[in-house]
Amino acid sequence: EVQLVQSGAEVKKPGESLKISCRGSGYSFSTYWIAWVRQMPGKGLEWMGIIFPADSDTRYSPSFQGQVTISVDKSTSTAYLQWSSLKASDTAMYYCARRSDGDYWGQGTLVTVSS
């Protein structure tokens, strides 16, 4: 069974760093793209970027380029989304999804940034 399992909810202060994870199982992790999607409270879905685990080829939305870093660890079948300096406006639910067409999704990680 294909599963994407994301790390737990986080509460952080502005300026802090954060790395959240998405672990894939039940399939050949390296050969499927993994995308990250943001959903701010009460809002729609925003595509952030995507990574191909086999070679770490990464594409970002211009809206998120330079704001986040997407990475992967093939040895643990895990994709990551990280921030070096969080802002209050980063408060959102973050989802990972497999493939360009999002056939499987993680359960989401809620990130709350508040002083």
Add this chain to the structure above:
Amino acid sequence: DIQMTQSPSSLSASVGDRVTITCRASQGISNYLAWFQQKPGKAPQSLIYAASSLQSGVPSKFSGSGSGTDFTLTISSLQPEDFATYYCQQYNTYPFTFGPGTKVEIK
């Protein structure tokens, strides 16, 4: 970026109704279009990929059509579990983009 629009933004329908949601791309995307269903507090779930292919395990009451710039998602007979928000997404050109969503509510 390719802009995706959806209409209507919301609709009220009754159980048993046939419902159609439209998605339009600002430029041609061939058939690289996916549809998702999202219920409150839950992760999105894939319904359709490649504009008209049903994702495994998705009931056949859902169907998709279209190519180029205009696409539709149809629910043939609305059931209580179908009340949710529906999103389209193009994956033809980076950055991939989502439509703003269509909320389907109970009449």
